[in-house]
Amino acid sequence: MVPHPLIVTDPTDAGEGPRHAVERWFVARLRDPRDLYFVRLALRMAAVHLPVAVALFLWRPPLWMAPLYFGFLGVTHLGPYTLMLHAVVHRPLFRREAAWLEGFIPWVLGPLFGQTPGSFHAHHVGMHHRENNGEDDLSGTTAYRRDSFAGFLAYWARFFFRGLPDLLRYLGDRRRGAMRHRLIAGEGSWLLAVAVLSVVNWRATAIVLVTPLVAMRFLMMAGNWAQHAFVDVTQPGNVYRNSTCLVNARYNRHCHNDGYHIVHHLAPGMHWTEMPRWFQDHVATFGLEDAVVFDGLASNQEVFWCLMGQRWGRLADALVDLPGAPVRTRDEKIAWLQARVRTRAGAGTAEAPTAAAGASA
Numbered sequence: 001m002v003p004h005p006l007i008v009t010d011p012t013d014a015g016e017g018p019r020h021a022v023e024r025w026f027v028a029r030l031r032d033p034r035d036l037y038f039v040r041l042a043l044r045m046a047a048v049h050l051p052v053a054v055a056l057f058l059w060r061p062p063l064w065m066a067p068l069y070f071g072f073l074g075v076t077h078l079g080p081y082t083l084m085l086h087a088v089v090h091r092p093l094f095r096r097e098a099a100w101l102e103g104f105i106p107w108v109l110g111p112l113f114g115q116t117p118g119s120f121h122a123h124h125v126g127m128h129h130r131e132n133n134g135e136d137d138l139s140g141t142t143a144y145r146r147d148s149f150a151g152f153l154a155y156w157a158r159f160f161f162r163g164l165p166d167l168l169r170y171l172g173d174r175r176r177g178a179m180r181h182r183l184i185a186g187e188g189s190w191l192l193a194v195a196v197l198s199v200v201n202w203r204a205t206a207i208v209l210v211t212p213l214v215a216m217r218f219l220m221m222a223g224n225w226a227q228h229a230f231v232d233v234t235q236p237g238n239v240y241r242n243s244t245c246l247v248n249a250r251y252n253r254h255c256h257n258d259g260y261h262i263v264h265h266l267a268p269g270m271h272w273t274e275m276p277r278w279f280q281d282h283v284a285t286f287g288l289e290d291a292v293v294f295d296g297l298a299s300n301q302e303v304f305w306c307l308m309g310q311r312w313g314r315l316a317d318a319l320v321d322l323p324g325a326p327v328r329t330r331d332e333k334i335a336w337l338q339a340r341v342r343t344r345a346g347a348g349t350a351e352a353p354t355a356a357a358g359a360s361a
Contacts, residue, residue, distance in 0.1 A: 008280055012273050014035070015036070030095070031092065032091070035093050038084050038093060041084060045109055048077070049077070049113075050108075050112070053112055053208045056208055057197070057204040057208070060201060067211075070212060070215050080256070081113045082255070083255035084105065084256065085106060085120055086256075087256055089120060091269055093105075103117075106120070106186075111190060112209075113216065114215060114217070116190040116213065117186035118183050118185065118187070119183060121179070122180070122183040123138070126179045129268055133231065138170060140228070141155065141228045145341060146231075147310060149308050155225065160217055160218075160221075164187060168184070190209070194209055194210065223300045223301065226244070226300040226304040229303065229307055230292040230340040230341060231341075232340060238289065240262055240285070240290075241289060241290065243261045244293070244300075245260050245261060246261075246303075247279070248295050251299035257272045257275045260275040260276065260279055263278055287322035292319070292340070313330070315337055319333050319337070
């Protein structure tokens with residue numbers, strides 16, 4: 001068998017420096033000049049999406065426009081916004097004297113993209129990274145079979161209907177009062193805005209604020225499911241064995257190298273432009289740890305739908321043969337991946353791949 005080559009081509013450059021006085025003003029207040037890229041992106045999003053939202057509130061749009069509106073978000077800035085938010089909750093953009101500018105991305109843009117202010121920070125930074133997909137991680141995957149759509153629906157339903165009270169309880173138990181208060185303020189502000197704007201124009205409110213939130217809370221959990229699907233339950237706390245990396249993915253080009261999820265969990269504060277080079281510099285460790293690295297898959301959403309559709313051949317063909325990792329045939333890769341998606345209770349034995357699974361693409 002010819003080994004799958006590892007040639008990383010993901011971008012590492014955040015773009016050119018300031019082009020005019022306004023950008024120079026922002027750069028003087030940024031912690032890292034490379035983050036001028038996010039300032040430009042946020043302003044571009046505001047210029048597109050705020051006028052569209054206002055226009056919908058000035059009209060009485062029919063409810064059937066909701067999926068069209070969400071599709072518009074998807075083909076413009078939904079992914080880049082979500083992963084920009086992910087980056088800035090770990091690395092604040094602005095210096096202390098300009099900290100008031102931090103609120104623009106989560107508070108002004110966030111509700112337009114299905115994010116209630118403060119909720120992502122509290123869940124992701126305040127809980128998920130601390131618990132590392134362990135038993136106390138409210139978004140942990142190991143209690144569920146990760147190639148089961150029924151398992152995913154149970155996982156999603158727990159998050160959607162119990163996520164907020166569970167997170168508030170978690171933060172309270174760990175005495176993270178300030179973060180808990182910010183979470184309450186953000187969720188409460190969103191609910192108040194929905195209530196007030198529903199009186200003004202309930203159809204536009206449903207389309208602009210409610211539909212993105214419902215859809216995003218599905219997509220985000222599908223993404224987390226995919227990122228933490230292939231867990232070695234004998235070492236569930238080992239980041240190399242409870243997360244994945246996607247290299248040479250279109251997703252990385254548009255979503256700030258978010259495919260490097262193992263790297264992100266190892267070094268949450270690393271700037272997104274540094275991740276591909278860091279991965280290449282430490283690839284020997286990834287091999288020795290037998291990490292799951294996929295080459296050429298479009299995104300974590302493709303990983304998710306491959307799992308739901310039992311497309312083991314597609315996943316095995318994209319699996320990189322890392323230096324130092326065990327050498328596996330295609331069928332052995334399929335069996336290995338299947339074993340890594342079992343629940344804690346069902347992980348005792350490895351099943352041989354079926355002929356259908358081995359042939360699926």
